[in-house]
Amino acid sequence: MDLQNTYHEPVMLAECLEGLNIRPDGTYVDVTFGGGGHSRAILERLTTGRLLVFDQDPDAAANSDALKADPRFTFIAANFRHLKRYLKLHKVEKVDGILADLGVSSHQINTPERGFSTRFDADLDMRMNPNSEKTAREVLNVRSAGELQRILGMYGEVHNAKTAAEAIFSARHNTPIETVNDLKSLLLRYAPKHRENKYFAQVFQALRIEVNDELSVLEEFLMQSPEVLNPGGRLVVMSYHSLEDRLVKNFIQKGKFDGDVEKDFFGNEIKPLKSVTRKPVEASTEEVARNSRARSAKLRIAEKP
Structure with a gap:
């Protein structure tokens, strides 16, 4: 078995890639690198594109060493609550897709x-x-x-x-x-x-x-996401418990975390993203049988108009 799967088998890999709607020359961000399973799959679909990844865990940083020679790949050792700041530091103004796989990696759980x-x-x-x-x-x-x-x-x-x-x-x-x-x-x-x-x-x-500080981190990240997405860019977020999923759902549907969606003078809804999926995507029975972590995963996909 290869390194990324012993470290952490990526959940709903195909669904995440489809949600990102990857362009070979696009710029993408994986804010939860972990074992790198999702990131490696994104890189395989890029030609002249670029992938920037975030992870604050030194174990994940070490796991990225094999990719660091790839000129399309940039590892950022930071919490993704600082999304805008670090993209700016790396001279990236806008991106075409952002992936977040929330929760604890299998590696973290299995390291006593x-x-x-x-x-x-x-x-x-x-x-x-x-x-x-x-x-x-x-x-x-x-x-x-x-x-x-x-x-x-x-x-x-x-x-x-x-x-x-x-x-x-x-x-x-x-x-x-x-x-x-x-x-x-x-x-x-x-x-x-x-x-x-x-x-x-x-x-x-x-x-x-x-x-x-996971819920505050998630809120800060979600608020910044529309600001760095190009029009047509995708936000793909996978959560593992109802507290996270509720924040993601509310932000996509309302542009905020509670209360009703705001409207302009003409009654048009003011929200930075539009939902691509009516309901959250869930893992197949086959994947859940293979990877129990997928059982509670809910995937939501949104696009910047």
Whole structure:
């Protein structure tokens, strides 16, 4: 098996490429390089075109080494919330397509010391960028009970967020919560019977979103996307949970994240993108059987008029 598939098998690869509507001489951005599966496939379709990719994870940067000799390829070691700034630094004013595959890569989940997975005991880290300061350990041991309740309830949709937050707040005064198993052992009594794994997954999702500021990052990225797209350029975003998908859906449909779409004096809707797909694209049964990560993926495609 090749490197990109051992690192992270790209989800809905064909659907993403079709959504981008790639021109061989176009300029494209993959803001979540990861294992590079999507990026390699985009490069294969370019002749004189250009691909710029973002990733803040040093492991992803190392994974891009084989492509760095390609003059069409540019790796940007940064968070994609800085999309416009880094495109400008690389003298790119407009692009023809932007791809974002949100969430955690298989590599990150399967690397125990990163602390993303409930399957391995490790320090509670969960940083997408190992050089950033905030960790899951810091969130659990420093935040107030009220803040912990907000994080668990809002980002993990944990049904007993208040009870779980109070248990964490109380327990840490005796012993700091340092590892994955510390947290699981503490919360096991509050998890629904026979649904413990799903419960822990919700708790971990909440912490990961908080540690990496994921929803704010997504909002900032979406707001910048229409500004850097050429007319006819495509935005292709794949999300893995309802919080992300709701933001993407609202922005495409309304040009903002809540409230009703704004209209001009003549009653025309003011929104920077138009939806290409009426409903989100989902992975085929065959792909889900091959790659379980594809099960929750929702792909939305929009175009700049």
